[in-house]
Amino acid sequence: MDTIEDTMQRLREAFSSGKTRPAEFRAAQLRSLGRFLRDNKPQLQDALARDLRKSAFESEVSEIAISQAEVDLALRNLQAWMKDKSVRKNLATQLDSAFIRREPFGLVLIIVPWNYPLNLTLVPLVGAIAAGNCVVLKPSETSKGMEKILAEVLPRYLDPSCFAVVLGGPQETGQLLECRFDYIFFTGSPRVGKIVMAAAAKHLTPVTLELGGKNPCYVDDDCDPQTVANRVAWFRYFNTGQTCVAPDYVLCSPEMQERLLPALQSAITRFYGDDPQTSPNLGRIINQKHFKRLQGLLGCGRVAIGGQTDERDCYIAPTVLVDVQETEPVMQEEIFGPILPLVTVRSLDEAIDFINRREKPLALYAFSNSSQVVRQMLARTSSGGFCGNDGFMHMTLPSLPFGGVGASGMGQYHGKFSFDTFSHQRACLLRSPRMEKINDFRYPPYTPRNLRVLLMAMEECRCTLL
């Protein structure tokens, strides 16, 4: 078994050899990733079922298909993304070659959480590989089924000189973070995000931190309660609520609350049946520790829907809480479970103030028939991403950057944003070794006339003849 030092050494040497630079190498690795997903689909689904009791449907749409789509997108666009990008020149540089070259950083560390353990491994991995980096992957030790596959099966598909999996818990991760990486990509909690960034600071390593928070969900009086309930419930209880972009709590008027409750009950029954514990479409809490944490939150406010739990099964029913206080735990920490508190406000303004008093969330939702209301909510708040009249659909578009702001994170990825995140954008200007006479203007002894000529040459060239 390699030590961390040996692993780092091996990957650094491979990177220095230039192995990962050619497009062919990167494409071969990406195609291999695609084969990994196809060859092992049943095993991946089993692992997700074992870790989170994820249904085949949820595994497919939120883990396997998304990962496959990213692989395909990268393969299709690799050459285009890798191309040098020519830029506008001024008069002085008209005859020169000015462009931005995207280069890999070198050795990238990707730290993955347990809630979407395949997606949150593969999507960043695709970006890092497409950009030409070598990668050390640290999967979550909490989602043990997937950890095993990533440690034992994934390496067979990738070039071992350029890719390694390192296992362990907080202690081993701490050791890993003492090493010098050229980029660190972390998905997890803000608390650990600070630790990662502090470790990165010691080596001046740039980071992308995909963190979390409490994602507000504003529901206007002007809406159809059943439509809203369907949408909110689906995104809340998907993956048993263990989603960083799930609606965390609802803000609505007392009147709206009265209309929402029966609609939410109706949606829950429709989705999961009268006894959700028997539904194949509802997952489970990842482990005892989180189960107990969530069980504790059920004591906040009043249970209006659900509230049943089963410890042996890590089962928590799709739950809605009402009459919660802002100071109670359920409104203080990110819920990350199938519990939805409804918080009443008296106006849109009050909702906006409530939201803006708190940390910037990863996602923000606003439901209303009035596009003006939706746009107002968008204009007067800040968040990683925003969706009007739906849940986290914005995440499924690789043409949109996925990332947080403030306490919910820094940096972004998905699609081309991944490639750019894992690349250094190098400014290049290639000039002629000749035509030195032209440079005479810039050399001392300085004269006002020379300055005037130089300043003119610095003007952006709008000349279309050249």
Added chain:
Amino acid sequence: MAVKGAGLEPTLSMDPDPHEDTVRRLREAFSSGKTRPAEFRAAQLQALGRLLSERKQQLQDALARDLHKSAFESDMSEIILCQNEVNLALKNLHTWMKDEPAATNLFTKLGSAFTRKEPFGLVLIISPWNYPVNLSLMPLVGAIAAGNCVILKPSEISKGTEKVLAELLPQYLDQSCFAVVLGGPQETGKLLEHKFDHIFFTGSPRVGKIIMAAAAKHLTPVTLELGGKNPCYVDDNCDPQTVANRVAWFRYFNTGQTCVAPDYVLCSPEMQERLLPALQSAITRFYGNDPQTSPNLGRIINQKHFKRLQGLLGCGRVAIGGQTDERDCYIAPTVLVDVQETEPVMQEEIFGPILPLVTVRSLDEAINFINRREKPLALYAFSNSSQVVNHVLECTSSGGFGGNDGFLYLTLPSLPFGGVGNSGMGRYHGKFSFDTFSHHRACLLRSSGMEKLNEIRYPPYGPWSEQLISWAMGSQSCTLL
């Protein structure tokens, strides 16, 4: 002690947190939405433009006092560059502020998907002493254009410019949204205890680590424009005088106190023999026989750096220059030869008018030499052969790269300016500044109706559900809709 605008009492130095009020005031202004409209931002930018033209003499005087900078260098590398940046931002503000539409898939076709650029909020800009106007105002333009409120902490070492900025900026900019805070390392440390929404730092890697560590406590994103030793490879196949002109100008500009100046030359022993007389020729042409009397050569910023540089003159052998004058913080344009890799002049960023020539036996040896060291902010390669230039480009990494010239590339706002590895993270100039100081918010606006279309995604799931959804999510290239 913080300097506040006219009409407000300066804070007492006994105040435990001298910045509390300033930070709170700016946050309140940001929360009020004041900086969001394009009109407000444009007005601030126009005011900055007026400051640069109306107070040009004052700025030139300050730069002359701090660094003995000639009016030419002040214009070329500070004032005009900032003026151009202001004009560029004004010209493009509306375009930059526009939502950027994004491609949709089948599911989201009937909605509106776009990326919205939003200000972070309260930005801290910490600037150094070597280009104290440029490195304060260029980032400031970006931060303002992006709609942020800004605290600027100019360098306490370039005292003339510090004074002028502290006096002038509050007169031109809206004081509820902008503040200048003064002080040394201790005050900066106190300032860094506050939470900012973005920190933009230009300075040394050593201090860059301190800044990033402080930022980590608040999960504040940072842009760090740092430094390093910028290699300058000179091929055998070149015209020595042309190369000497270009290298000398960029080395001795601002008395070598430039983060992107060529720090040392790598060349063959034969090339070194041809370069030396050419460098002497260039230096004499630029600065005369007695450079200390040339109005076109600057001075070292202060005694501390003068002594540091004087120490470096003991490395290797002085081939050109080497004269110093302590009373004047003067160091002659100098070239060193026979330096060892272990000597101080090859260990730290020189940041002065001293150019060591290091001999290598081949291009490969030069590339290995470069790659053994930290990634620099800039890298230069001189050769008549574009193949050689491209080879150096391909086999190395650096913030930016200049083929057959020095740091001219940073005068193109269409090129991103920033480091990599030890030389920094993030980038700015032109639109890159606007993007650096903006949060790129992913937005999707869907219809509140048409719920029937969503049915396929809800449980209970049928055998066909997965396939349909995967198809709908993946189908971005559907041209029928």
